[in-house]
Amino acid sequence: MDRLKTILLLFFFCCLSPGPTMQAQAITDPVQWSQELIRESDSVYVLVLEARIEPEWHLYSQYTPPGGALPTEFTFKNDGTGYKTLGPVQESETHTAFSTIFEVEETFFKGTARFSQKIQLTDLQLKGIQVDMFYQVCAEVCIGADRTFLFSFSDQPYVPEAAALDTESLAKGDALLLDLKNKELLSEDTGSGNTSRQGIWVIFGLGFIGGLLALLTPCVFPMIPLTVSFFTKQTQSRSKGVARAGFYGFCIVLIYFLLSLPFHFFDSVDSQILNTIATNIWLNLFFFAVFVAFAFSFFGYYELTLPSSWASKADHASDRIGGAIGIFFMALTLAIVSFSCTGPILGGLLGSTALSEGDVASNLTAGMLGFGVALALPFTLFALFPSWLQRL
Structure with missing residues (x-):
């Protein structure tokens, strides 16, 4: 019975969420x-x-x-x-x-x-x-x-002749002209660049929300007190521990930013072409299958993980190297071992971003930065305020 409720709940959310085809496809x-x-x-x-x-x-x-x-x-x-x-x-x-x-x-x-x-x-x-x-x-x-x-x-x-306007019509048209002041400010506020910036901030916000959701997953949440305690207790002074924890959070943001860089090699691709491709029924069915696979992973029917050798090598490098480079490999280890929980969220984020209008590469970078900032924020905050760990 529990399994049946789970499946019904899954399909409820699938039906509730709008598909990319409905947003992107133009009716001819x-x-x-x-x-x-x-x-x-x-x-x-x-x-x-x-x-x-x-x-x-x-x-x-x-x-x-x-x-x-x-x-x-x-x-x-x-x-x-x-x-x-x-x-x-x-x-x-x-x-x-x-x-x-x-x-x-x-x-x-x-x-x-x-x-x-x-x-x-x-x-x-x-x-x-x-x-x-x-x-x-x-x-x-x-x-x-x-x-x-x-x-x-x-x-x-046959080319119809343009209708000639009489004097009265021309006078009425001239009366509608407005003498606007500060036209340069009006053009800046309504320009496409401002719209593009608003779109990037929206995608950054969606990535940030996705990162907050990832914090609540069982792959990430237990790592917060363990990691913060390591930085605050394994160093000679609290200030040094806070600095290392802050650098650890910065490395998390950097890693997710670096993951978006390969998409900039395709920045010459017109986003309208991608939207046209996205209206293809087979591509939308593929996205549907991927999201359903992620959903069943969340429900615990199976686990999506990256190769364990990747996490082992990254963890070994963090122990062997130490210092700033070692902290970077600790952040990389977190990104790898938490993939089974963050993968579905990132998959939805990247899929939705790729189907959106605008500069696809910039949108992906904004979404990944938002995700990384939300994921790194608690590690820095709990290092600054260790008493919060007891409440956590």
Whole structure:
């Protein structure tokens, strides 16, 4: 029964946490359009628009009832000037189905759709027509889109003339101009550099929180009193013990900082490319499997450890060398032997950081620094205030 509760709890948290795909994936238009101009006589033409709709998506008719998805709408620019429309826009065959979400009988297209509009030219010198279209497509989500189609009556592409503004409109536009002071301060506050710095501090904070969580794990928590007692009792003076403990904490931060340096070799990679890669379903399934493996490790079904020879060599080096270098190897030993508890936290931190926008290498460094600072902080604080160890 306990094992069943554990598994249910695991899947509860998996479902609760948002996936990277939901944050990074941009939804593209699932409808591809083509157009055709059919000439019936010197003055009568038919404007045709055809749509290819991706599976599982619905494009809605002009006549779908209100209260549901938005209907398709057409605007024939300058209708009545140089040409006139003959009747309403004709549609191809549609489907109807009751929507349990909106509770209305919706009319829509599946697979393909065709719209045609007959027009008559009143000015045979007319160069072309602009048709503006609004439509909505839905599957699990709904997407609204605006499209503009240009139909040319000559061999040259039709380019609409820019509308000329009258004197009154220009005067109103000039009245909206604001005489802002200290524009250089405004540009600094809203610049991309400031946004990037805010993002790095957020990631540093997430790493710091991860480091605080790692302190509570059974691989790290017992090391705090043991290590601090070693520095305070194995030295001739308290000040020297405090200095060594502080240097020990600095070495922990340095080690996690050094772990992020290899990622700077890939700083030329655009983060948007990584986000595009991250939307791949197989990559997201891989991340899911890794996080589930880490979760079961936390629940105690198995233990993730680095090779024991690594910890043995690092510990032997700290005993043999001594001094500042020996303290560094003590910090390295802590990082290695605590991997079974810190590994899942670091894995989640690195995975989330790699999928975030911005400079990936800088984000990783900020997250690792935050993690290292939180992990090293208690060793220094307890060395400064030994009485806190009894409360711990």
